[in-house]
Amino acid sequence: MWTIDELVERVAAALAAEYSGAPNGRVRDVPDRRAVRWYATTGLVDRPSAMRGRTALYDTRHLLQLVAVKRRQAAGSTLAEIQAELAGATDAALASIARVPEDLLGEPRPATAPVRPRFWAEAPAAPAPPPPEPPKAAPLSAIALTGGAVLLLPGAPTPADYQDIATAAQPLLDLLTARGLLTDERDSR
Structure with missing residues (x-):
């Protein structure tokens, strides 16, 4: 797992080769922390894989998504077009668009702290039994x-x-x- 700063460094290294930048100059060549968070908020990039306290952790899929977004922007695509193309894309499809060097795809280091479970991805727990009936009060x-x-x-x-x-x-x-x-x-x- 990578922190957001480590992820941004890997994206910059991946884009250092074969990347001319955005053609219109209105878009950053490399996303910063703020852009990564905004991409995750809008659904262009998956939300963080895990949290270590208040620190978001990212993995290889996030790297592929960010590099693919930047390569598509360099080709002149709008964010809406990119989102329509990449929504639900497999890792293999992202890898073919992103063309990230193998040495940057190395397994992210394991999280040093336990990762919180993704409660929203688990089956719902059985409902708790209803509380016992309170005793009937005598009429006053x-x-x-x-x-x-x-x-x-x-x-x-x-x-x-x-x-x-x-x-x-x-x-x-x-x-x-x-x-x-x-x-x-x-x-x-």
């Missing part, structure tokens, strides 16, 4: 107490429970009223 019952307080219970009290609850809640209601958190219904009558 509301009991109105004095001073505007409401007690919520997870069940339905019996009629006899209401008086016992009111009696047991009275000390708490007195405290809340004394602190101004509830209104004293006896004062509002």
Whole structure:
């Protein structure tokens, strides 16, 4: 694998022989880093083969594509024409157009760090099982107490429970009223 700078150096070396440059002078003779990224963004060249951290890595196919693009530009073709011709081209077809010297086609050095897998090229994983159903909540019952307080219970009290609850809640209601958190219904009558 090559970094973008190493790829650009190899493209320059490959074009050093038999390359007259673009005929109109409006196109760079050798692509720079920015041009390589733009070609990949537009689909003229494949996206990087792998990433090492934030560093994009390129291989022999990228070298063939870039040199083929530059040779076609030197022959007067537009980028649209080149893209139409080279889209989906095999490595053999690219090699015949690019005519890259064999010594530059040497296997790219292996990446020193593990290469991230191409998740988009793998079969999708089986869907995860649905989460278990949460337990059903018991219906709540509301009991109105004095001073505007409401007690919520997870069940339905019996009629006899209401008086016992009111009696047991009275000390708490007195405290809340004394602190101004509830209104004293006896004062509002």
